Amino acid sequence: MTIDVEWRDYDVVVVGSGGAGSAAADAAAAEGARVLVVSKDPIACSDTKISEGNATVRGSVSDADTERALSDNLRVSGADLPLPALTDAYARDSRPAYDWYRTHGLRPKINPTRQGPFARPLAKGGHTVARSVGHKNAGVAFSHAAWDAVIDSARIDYLEDAWFLDLAVAGAEDGAAGRVVGGLVYHAAAGTLVAVRAPAVVMASGGLNTLYFPKTDTMRGNTGDGYAAAARAGADLVDMEQVQFLPFCLTAPASYEGLLVGEPSTASFLGVLRDRHGTVILDGVYLRTRAECSAAIMRAVADGRGTDGGGAYLDLTANARLPRSGKGFMRYLETSMPSAYRTARQALSKPAVRCEEPWEVRPAAHYTMGGIRVDATGASAGGPGDGTAAAGLAGLFAAGQAMGGVFGANRLGSTALTENAVFGLRAGRAAAGHARTGPRPAGDEAFRPLIAAAVARFGYGGDQAPAHLKLELQRAAWDCIGPARTADSLDRMDAVIDDLAARAGRAAIPDYGLWNQAFIEWAELRNLLDVARAVTAAARERDASVGGHVRLDRPQVSILAQPYSTVVRGRAGNGGVLRFHAVRAHRPRTPAGRLLVMRLKDAWRKAQAKALCLLPPGLLDPILDRRYRAILGPADAAPAVSPGGPRAAVADAAD
Numbered sequence: 247m248t249i250d251v252e253w254r255d256y257d258v259v260v261v262g263s264g265g266a267g268s269a270a271a272d273a274a275a276a277e278g279a280r281v282l283v284v285s286k287d288p289i290a291c292s293d294t295k296i297s298e299g300n301a302t303v304r305g306s307v308s309d310a311d312t313e314r315a316l317s318d319n320l321r322v323s324g325a326d327l328p329l330p331a332l333t334d335a336y337a338r339d340s341r342p343a344y345d346w347y348r349t350h351g352l353r354p355k356i357n358p359t360r361q362g363p364f365a366r367p368l369a370k371g372g373h374t375v376a377r378s379v380g381h382k383n384a385g386v387a388f389s390h391a392a393w394d395a396v397i398d399s400a401r402i403d404y405l406e407d408a409w410f411l412d413l414a415v416a417g418a419e420d421g422a423a424g425r426v427v428g429g430l431v432y433h434a435a436a437g438t439l440v441a442v443r444a445p446a447v448v449m450a451s452g453g454l455n456t457l458y459f460p461k462t463d464t465m466r467g468n469t470g471d472g473y474a475a476a477a478r479a480g481a482d483l484v485d486m487e488q489v490q491f492l493p494f495c496l497t498a499p500a501s502y503e504g505l506l507v508g509e510p511s512t513a514s515f516l517g518v519l520r521d522r523h524g525t526v527i528l529d530g531v532y533l534r535t536r537a538e539c540s541a542a543i544m545r546a547v548a549d550g551r552g553t554d555g556g557g558a559y560l561d562l563t564a565n566a567r568l569p570r571s572g573k574g575f576m577r578y579l580e581t582s583m584p585s586a587y588r589t590a591r592q593a594l595s596k597p598a599v600r601c602e603e604p605w606e607v608r609p610a611a612h613y614t615m616g617g618i619r620v621d622a623t624g625a626s627a628g629g630p631g632d633g634t635a636a637a638g639l640a641g642l643f644a645a646g647q648a649m650g651g652v653f654g655a656n657r658l659g660s661t662a663l664t665e666n667a668v669f670g671l672r673a674g675r676a677a678a679g680h681a682r683t684g685p686r687p688a689g690d691e692a693f694r695p696l697i698a699a700a701v702a703r704f705g706y707g708g709d710q711a712p713a714h715l716k717l718e719l720q721r722a723a724w725d726c727i728g729p730a731r732t733a734d735s736l737d738r739m740d741a742v743i744d745d746l747a748a749r750a751g752r753a754a755i756p757d758y759g760l761w762n763q764a765f766i767e768w769a770e771l772r773n774l775l776d777v778a779r780a781v782t783a784a785a786r787e788r789d790a791s792v793g794g795h796v797r798l799d800r801p802q803v804s805i806l807a808q809p810y811s812t813v814v815r816g817r818a819g820n821g822g823v824l825r826f827h828a829v830r831a832h833r834p835r836t837p838a839g840r841l842l843v844m845r846l847k848d849a850w851r852k853a854q855a856k857a858l859c860l861l862p863p864g865l866l867d868p869i870l871d872r873r874y875r876a877i878l879g880p881a882d883a884a885p886a887v888s889p890g891g892p893r894a895a896v897a898d899a900a901d
C-alpha cells in the first residue's frame with residue numbers, strides 16, 4: 247500500500263502541546279519563526295492538564311527566597327545530580343515563567359500585601375521556603391493557558407491526532423554529529439504521512455511513564471517518543487534510570503489502578519507501612535521521601551511479604567483512633583490533598599476511608615527526571631562533563647519532562663509546571679535563533695529512508711499484535727526496571743527487550759492510512775523498547791541506590807561519594823533496536839559539612855517522631871490535637887510554621 251506523503255516547510259517544529267510545548271511554540275513565534283505544533287493528544291490535553299496545579303513561584307511568600315536558595319534546593323534534593331547551569335536558570339526565570347502562564351489566562355488568588363499570587367503557607371518537602379502556589383481549577387487552568395498560547399498566534403499552525411515518528415538528520419556520515427533538517431509525522435486523523443522540513447525541532451513530548459502501565463498516574467501518551475526519536479538521531483540522554491515512583495497509589499479496582507491516594511505526609515504523625523503479616527516495614531512515614539517509601543514497599547514485595555496486589559498496607563488507623571486528635575486528623579486528610587482523598591473515597595471501602603482499616607497501596611510511575619541532555623538554552627548537548635551544544639545534535643532542543651538534567655535523582659513537588667515554562671520559553675527562543683542563523687535544509691535525502699520504513703509498515707502481514715507486545719513489555723519493565731532493581735533483573739530486561747524487538751519486527755499492521763491503531767501501537771512500542779533499553783543501560787551504570795533508582799542488591803550511595811550523572815548514547819543494533827553506551831558525567835558535590843548537618847537534622851526529626859509514638863494515648867492525644875489545630879487554623883488555612891520542622895513536613899501536599 248502507499249500512504250500519501252504531504253510535504254511542509256517551517257522554521258521550528260514543536261513536538262507536544264502541554265505546558266512546555268506551548269511555551270516553546272509561543273516563544274519561537276514571538277521571535278518571528280513560523281512554527282508547527284504536532285501533538286498526538288488534542289491540543290493541551292496532557293499531564294499538564296491532569297496535574298494538581300501547584301506551581302513554584304519564587305518569592306511569593308518571602309523576599310528571603312533568593313535565586314540561590316531555590317537553585318540549592320533543587321540540587322540538594324536531586325542528590326547533586328542536577329546541572330548547576332540548569333538549576334540557576336530555573337531559579338532566575340521562575341517568576342517570569344509563571345507570569346507567562348498568567349499572560350495566557352492563569353488567574354491565581356492575589357496576595358495584596360506582596361502584589362503576587364498567594365502561596366500555600368507551608369513549604370513542601372525539600373523546599374526550605376514556602377513557594378508553592380495552588381490554583382482553583384488545578385491543572386486545567388494551566389492547560390487552558392497552553393491552549394490559548396497555541397491557538398492565539400497567526401505564526402503557529404498545529405496538527406493534533408498526529409504522531410511525530412522520527413527526526414530527519416543530514417550530514418551524519420563518517421562519524422559527524424549531523425544536524426536536524428525536520429521530521430516525519432503520522433497524521434492519523436487525515437491518514438497521511440507529513441514530512442516537515444525545518445532546521446529546528448523542540449521535543450516537549452512528556453515522559454516515559456506508560457512504560458509501567460497500569461502502574462502509573464500519568465496520561466497514556468507518555469510512551470517516551472521524544473527520548474527515543476532523539477536517541478535514534480544520535481542525541482545523548484541523561485540520568486534515564488531516574489524515574490520517580492509515587493509510593494501511595496491504588497492496586498485496585500482495575501479502573502483506579504495506579505492512581506494517587508496520598509503522599510508520605512498523608513501518613514501524618516502515627517501512620518506506618520505494614521507488610522502482608524501486619525509487621526511494620528516503615529515508621530515515621532511522614533518524614534520520609536517518596537523514594538524511601540517506595541523502596542520499603544518493594545523490598546517487602548521482593549521478600550515475599552507483599553500484599554496480594556503486590557504492594558503494602560498504609561495504616562493510618564492509629565491517627566484516627568485517638569478520641570480528640572482523631573477528628574483533626576480526618577479533617578487534615580480531607581483538606582491537605584483533596585483530589586487524592588476524593589480518589590480514595592471513590593475506590594476504597596467505607597471503613598478504609600474512615601481510616602478504620604489500612605489502605606492497600608503500591609508505587610506508580612509519576613515523572614521522568616532523566617531525559618534529553620541539554621544546555622541551559624534547551625539545546626541538545628554532548629561531550630564530557632556538563633556537555634556543550636557544539637557537541638550535541640544541532641537543531642534539536644528539548645523542554646519539560648522531555649529534557650533531563652534539572653531535577654537529577656528527585657523532583658520536588660510543584661516544580662514541573664514552572665519548569666515547563668522556564669525551559670519551554672528558553673528552548674523556543676533558542677530554536678528560533680538557530681532557524682534564523684543556521685543552514686536551511688537542502689534536499690530531501692534525509693527523509694527518504696524514514697518515509698520508506700514507515701510506508702513499509704502499512705499492510706505488513708505479520709503474526710504479532712503490537713498492543714499485546716506492549717503489555718508484555720510493560721509487565722517486564724515493572725518487574726525488572728521498576729521501583730526496585732537488581733543486577734539480575736537488568737539482565738532479564740535486556741533479554742525481554744531482545745525478544746520483543748524481534749517480535750515487533752513481525753507486527754501485523756493493516757494497510758489503511760486513516761487512524762491505523764495498529765501502526766500507532768507499533769510506533770509507540772518501538773519507542774518504549776528503545777527507552778526501556780536506555781533506562782536499563784543507565785541503571786546498570788548507576789551501581790548504587792540513589793533517589794528514584796533503588797538497587798535491592800546494592801547499598802545507598804554514600805554522602806561522601808562523588809556524584810555523577812549517567813549519560814547514554816544509542817547506536818542501531820540488530821532488529822532496529824538501539825544499543826546504548828553509558829558513561830558518567832561528574833557533578834560538583836554539596837560540601838560534606840553541609841550534607842552532614844542536613845543528615846543530623848533529619849535523624850533528630852525521626853528520633854522525635856519515634857519518641858512521640860511511645861507516649862501513652864492520654865498524653866499523646868492532646869499534643870496531636872494542638873498540632874492539628876495549628877496546621878488547620880481557624881478556617882482550615884494552615885499558618886506559617888518553621889519549614890523543615892515536623893509540623894511542616896506533615897502538611898506537605900502532593901503535586
Ligand SMILES: Cc1cc2nc3c(=O)[nH]c(=O)nc-3n(C[C@H](O)[C@H](O)[C@H](O)COP(=O)(O)OP(=O)(O)OC[C@H]3O[C@@H](n4cnc5c(N)ncnc54)[C@H](O)[C@@H]3O)c2cc1C
Nearest residue numbers: 262263264266286287294298300410452646647662663901
Ligand atoms: C496526576 C499528576 C499530578 C501532577 N501535579 C503536578 C503539580 O501539581 N505541580 C507540578 O509542578 N507538576 C505536577 N505534575 C507533573 C506535571 O504535570 C508534568 O510533569 C508536566 O505538566 C509535563 O509537561 P510537558 O509539557 O513536559 O508534558 P505534557 O504536558 O505531558 O505534554 C506532552 C505532550 O507531548 C505530546 N506527545 C507525546 N509524544 C508525541 C509524539 N510522538 N507525537 C506528537 N505528540 C506527542 C502529547 O500529546 C502532549 O501534547 C503532575 C503530574 C501528574 C501525572
